[in-house]
Amino acid sequence: LRKIHRRDFIIKGTAGVIIAVIGVSGPIFLKTKQIEAEESEEKNKERVIWGFFIDSEKCIGCGLCAKACKIENEVPLEPEYNRTWIERYIVGKNKEILVDSPNGGIDGFPELNYKENIEKSFFVPKLCNQCDNSPCIQVCPVGAHYMTDDGVIIIDKDRCIGCSYCIQACPYGARYLHPSEHTADKCNLCYHRISQDLNPSCVEVCPVEARIFGDLEDQNSEIRDLLKIERTNVLKPHLGTKPKVFYKGIQEGVR
């Protein structure tokens, strides 16, 4: 057996390791670069970021939106499963806030029989906020959630294992576990509709135009005009989730 000198061993060994590392990582590195280049090309083409504007002052709590959503997206009809729903905020004379949402508001709201104690009441439609900095994508252990190039968060039902981490992570309670598919489910702005230039079903049926959907990047879109004119807020801004659903006419206490 030929005796290998220690110095030769170190030099040849190091060279071998370097060659192996380059050999393995080179193609991956190049591929990543290629994907990045393709993505940036696509972005340069025409960037669309879908956003949602909700005028809480206009909402009359008729529940047509929540019903249409269930039909369009085949959401189970039981009260606990909703992609979008309406909450009624009742502010008492003692500034105490009560919130109710019977069956997600689909059947309307019962008349309040203690009006003398009420300062005011108003409706707030809720849905997935399509956060730019979304907790649900971050916590998913299998990478089943992703954001499309147009800013919509989609659940890949084939990958989702139904662990419910995302349901707990969502600060807006916008998700539920589908009882028969055993996967997480939530509003995706009717992605099948918006990719055909149609409005989401809730926007389509809203009789008072309380829900406006549009491209946040397009300077001439209705939603951009509204955001320029109106003073809006997002839900729970302190969490830094950067929602793309903007509310007009909500006050402190709406969460």
Added chain:
Amino acid sequence: VFIIGFYGIARIYSPSSFGDLVELKEISLEEEKTRSLKYAGSSDCLDCHIEFFEWNNSMHQNISCESCHKAGIFHGEINNNGPEVKVEKCRSCHNNSISITPSMTKVEKEFCEICHILDIKPDVEIAPQVDSKNHSRNLECIICHDMHYPRIRLDLPPFIPHLTEDKPDCRLCHSEGGDFTIFTEKHIERPNNICRICHNVSAGNKEEIPHILRGRFDCLFCHDTESIDPLDVDHPAIPIGEDSCLNCHAAGGIKPRSSEHTQTFVRKDLCRECHGIFGIYPFSDDHVERDVETCLKCHKRNEV
């Protein structure tokens, strides 16, 4: 050998997309995009139901067809996978006259109240809030209101300036080559028998009745002294009967009430129509000589 063998078997049985996040994302997106639509959108409905083409000029213009009717996929309770429906079966429910729209079904008052019940919302701009006991004496809404055109707007559409009872075919006079106003370009495709759904016959240029008169014959049934818009105390003392109202009043336009004046003011020349020497709240003696154009200089909208 074991490692190479394992790798080979794994390659054979793994789907091509395994580990490739970009491809997985594309597959999932494609699935999402190709889901079936349930709501068609109003423009699709209007392709066939042509008689509602002016719905988007009515007070209900913002309300999509499918807000009140069922989603498009439930159209006639059949879909693409459903049984073939023969025409005879359609005609058993649908009117034969205009198009394929079913005859009017009863719209319950409760349905209107989803949006219009008093106290839902104080903002009358969005949906007028109605106290049904005082407004309609608990009558069904459809007695007075057409759901598609709850109140025809002032500027649309123009009146027919002549009687039409002996003139069933509008096109005889109003087509190209005729002596009278011809159908405008967007009207050419429309069938002849739907003109009067929107165009009311003007029986004079006095104060106008703010609703269509189709199907309503007895004015005082609603407008007696204690219900909807009762006769004004200053109303000229003329014999009041079923026909006499229409001698002076035409359907489809303004009425002299403060909430309506924002619309009326668009046409300043109309002041004298209602407030002339003999009208309601007539011009006072020192005003008689004044020009109508100057009314708005002193009288603000919300004061009238």
